[in-house]
Amino acid sequence: AKTKDSVFKKLTRVVVGKSTVDDDVLDELEEVLISSDVGVDTTLKIIDRIQKRVADDKFLGASELNRILKEEIAGLLKESNKGDYEAFSIPKSDYPYVIMVVGVNGVGKTTTIGKLAYQFKKAGKKVTLGAADTFRAAAVDQLIIWSERVGVPIVDQGMGADPASVAFETLTQAKANGSDVVIIDTAGRLHNKINLMNELSKIKRVMDRVVPGAPHEILLVLDGSTGQNAFEQAKQFTLATEVNALAITKLDGTAKGGVVIGVSDQFKVPVKYIGIGEGMEDLQVFNRTEFVDSLFN
Amino acid sequence: MFENLNERLERSFQILKGQGKITEINVAETLKDVRRALLDADVNFNIAKSFTNTVKEKALGQNVLTALKPNQLMVKIVHDELAELMGSTQVDINLQGKPAVILIAGLQGSGKTTFSGKLANLLKTKRSKNPLLVACDVYRPAAIDQLKVLGEQIGVPVFADIDSKNPVKIAQDAIKQAKANGNDLVIVDTAGRLAIDEEMMKEIEAVKKAIEPSEILFVVDSMTGQDAVNTAKEFNDRLDFDGVVLTKLDGDTRGGAALSIRSIVNKPIKFVGTGEKMEALDVFHPSRMADRILGMGDIVSLVERA
Numbered sequence: 001a002k003t004k005d006s007v008f009k010k011l012t013r014v015v016v017g018k019s020t021v022d023d024d025v026l027d028e029l030e031e032v033l034i035s036s037d038v039g040v041d042t043t044l045k046i047i048d049r050i051q052k053r054v055a056d057d058k059f060l061g062a063s064e065l066n067r068i069l070k071e072e073i074a075g076l077l078k079e080s081n082k083g084d085y086e087a088f089s090i091p092k093s094d095y096p097y098v099i100m101v102v103g104v105n106g107v108g109k110t111t112t113i114g115k116l117a118y119q120f121k122k123a124g125k126k127v128t129l130g131a132a133d134t135f136r137a138a139a140v141d142q143l144i145i146w147s148e149r150v151g152v153p154i155v156d157q158g159m160g161a162d163p164a165s166v167a168f169e170t171l172t173q174a175k176a177n178g179s180d181v182v183i184i185d186t187a188g189r190l191h192n193k194i195n196l197m198n199e200l201s202k203i204k205r206v207m208d209r210v211v212p213g214a215p216h217e218i219l220l221v222l223d224g225s226t227g228q229n230a231f232e233q234a235k236q237f238t239l240a241t242e243v244n245a246l247a248i249t250k251l252d253g254t255a256k257g258g259v260v261i262g263v264s265d266q267f268k269v270p271v272k273y274i275g276i277g278e279g280m281e282d283l284q285v286f287n288r289t290e291f292v293d294s295l296f297n
Numbered sequence: 298m299f300e301n302l303n304e305r306l307e308r309s310f311q312i313l314k315g316q317g318k319i320t321e322i323n324v325a326e327t328l329k330d331v332r333r334a335l336l337d338a339d340v341n342f343n344i345a346k347s348f349t350n351t352v353k354e355k356a357l358g359q360n361v362l363t364a365l366k367p368n369q370l371m372v373k374i375v376h377d378e379l380a381e382l383m384g385s386t387q388v389d390i391n392l393q394g395k396p397a398v399i400l401i402a403g404l405q406g407s408g409k410t411t412f413s414g415k416l417a418n419l420l421k422t423k424r425s426k427n428p429l430l431v432a433c434d435v436y437r438p439a440a441i442d443q444l445k446v447l448g449e450q451i452g453v454p455v456f457a458d459i460d461s462k463n464p465v466k467i468a469q470d471a472i473k474q475a476k477a478n479g480n481d482l483v484i485v486d487t488a489g490r491l492a493i494d495e496e497m498m499k500e501i502e503a504v505k506k507a508i509e510p511s512e513i514l515f516v517v518d519s520m521t522g523q524d525a526v527n528t529a530k531e532f533n534d535r536l537d538f539d540g541v542v543l544t545k546l547d548g549d550t551r552g553g554a555a556l557s558i559r560s561i562v563n564k565p566i567k568f569v570g571t572g573e574k575m576e577a578l579d580v581f582h583p584s585r586m587a588d589r590i591l592g593m594g595d596i597v598s599l600v601e602r603a
């Protein structure tokens with residue numbers, strides 16, 4: 001929480017006057033990590049790594065400990081993030097580059113799409129949106145408003161339409177109008193609902209028929225305030241759609257989004273974007289160092 | 298995760314087994330696993346800690362009754378303690394007032410608008426109320442349309458003013474209209490807001506002050522992690538809400554946030570959301586929730602096998 005002492009302050013307090021990292025320090029560290037939703041397994045993994053390094057390096061003061069701590073956490077993220085992404089770029093070879101956005105209910109999929117469209121447009125790309133959430137009340141209207149706000153075309157077939165058909169039509173039109181980027185919105189769904197997850201696989205499959213290889217990016221949106229359930233979300237959405245990128249939203253709040261460290265590590269999926277507000281510009285490319293810093297501030 | 302927990306508990310229960318009295322030593326392993334289960338379920342770190350301490354105090358030195366094995370006794374203590382914390386009695390909502398006014402608040406995307414529709418539907422069909430839904434979210438794209446669609450689905454009128462950016466005035470006007478049209482219940486949907494967004498928190502305080510609701514419900518996503526305590530505390534400090542609504546329980550989250558919120562603000566959980574449809578609303582069952590948080594269904598059956 002924002003009112004809490006920073007981890008470093010706390011850690012410094014427990015480390016002061018000690019020549020080694022003892023149980024007090026590790027307990028304190030455990031509290032900080034778990035309170036950031038890092039989860040027990042990942043926390044133990046981090047503590048384990050630190051203990052190993054401490055054993056190697058023998059003496060450790062507070063500042064060294066801080067540095068090692070950050071390095072170890074960043075290391076976990078690095079293993080699945082090959083390098084931090086360049087700002088809103090797309091691979092040159094794939095046109096149109098198709099992004100399908102998935103996730104459980106209310107995490108911020110539609111809003112993230114609006115923000116992405118804004119960034120891609122700003123970067124000079126031609127963007128088309130597809131309104132394949134035809135289920136949630138006024139979902140199509142919501143995406144239409146975003147498309148107007150950003151000034152990009154949208155393909156919709158109204159509420160109740162078959163989402164796979166909307167995706168098919170969107171890609172067809174995007175190809176015809178020479179779009180660089182297509183972003184497909186999908187209805188929020190809980191990952192334990194088999195029928196809805198199968199529907200998602202179907203929406204995905206249909207796209208390949210219009211643009212071979214599409215969707216190129218399957219972006220799983222995770223709410224930054226979600227706890228350990230994010231693991232199950234990542235697992236099930238990956239099974240249904242081969243998720244290959246993550247976005248974490250609502251990091252402008254007090255939640256730290258620490259669960260993403262373990263999720264990214266376990267599923268070897270990079271975190272690409274973070275949402276930091278409800279406005280069009282409130283999306284950033286994920287920066288590992290900043291993210292790790294924010295856990296401790 | 299469940300299998301692991303089971304295995305571990307089975308192991309620690311083995312340790313307890315066959316010992317006539319619960320002692321510091323034979324309880325330690327079990328408590329560690331209980332704490333682990335709570336943290337995996339997203340119970341707040343400090344609350345998990347104090348909970349296991351309480352359980353330990355209750356357990357220590359207890360003579361194991363002839364009918365119960367030590368492990369069974371531990372499970373019983375953990376379960377009872379948790380269920381009690383969750384709230385032992387069900388608390389109804391306050392529908393006093395002409396019209397009765399219910400204010401809905403919470404973070405972005407928690408399920409406020411959907412719940413507003415569900416509650417209107419429930420009170421209309423089960424309690425013969427004549428509700429009016431009020432669209433006070435003037436920010437989110439298509440928020441008003443969303444509430445209108447839901448209102449249409451359940452046959453409940455929706456008050457909205459698309460030209461207004463003033464939720465206080467919209468809520469006041471809605472109540473005037475409710476009085477004129479004979480609606481005996483007004484449910485006010487509001488925009489999602491972060492607890493640290495000072496301007497937005499002031500706004501909802503102002504709405505509360507202007508309409509004096511008989512009931513304020515705080516809507517929270519059951520998948521929420523450790524931050525649940527901060528948010529609940531902040532909303533409660535600002536609004537002194539009357540009850541909590543836990544949404545999206547049709548998922549597979551263990552829902553430890555429920556316990557955290559319960560213990561930090563001491564307000565009853567009144568409803569749970571179990572789906573996207575307008576009928577998917579349930580009253581809250583404390584004991585079931587306690588079982589869910591601990592994966593107790595599994596543990597209880599484990600004890601039965603023991």
Ligand SMILES: Nc1nc2c(ncn2[C@@H]2O[C@H](COP(=O)(O)OP(=O)(O)OP(=O)(O)O)[C@@H](O)[C@H]2O)c(=O)[nH]1
Nearest residue numbers: 105106107108109110111188250275276277405406
């Ligand atoms: N504070 C904050 N709010 C956000 C952020 N991203 C989205 N939101 C808000 O979260 C709420 C839900 O966002 P949506 O984009 O509708 O979420 P969704 O995943 O499309 O929801 P469904 O389609 O209903 O499953 C809205 O009120 C958004 O304004 C963010 O980064 N920060």
Ligand SMILES: Nc1nc2c(ncn2[C@@H]2O[C@H](COP(=O)(O)OP(=O)(O)OP(=O)(O)O)[C@@H](O)[C@H]2O)c(=O)[nH]1
Nearest residue numbers: 105106405406407408409410411489545570571572
């Ligand atoms: N599965 C499931 N989905 C739910 C439940 N309650 C709400 N939802 C879904 O969660 C998403 C967000 O719900 P909303 O009612 O729009 O949430 P909100 O709090 O009004 O969102 P904002 O107004 O943007 O802050 C939608 O996709 C809903 O259909 C529930 O109990 N179960």
Ligand SMILES: [Mg+2]
Nearest residue numbers: 109110133139
């Ligand atoms: Mg959406």
Ligand SMILES: [Mg+2]
Nearest residue numbers: 409410434440
């Ligand atoms: Mg809403």
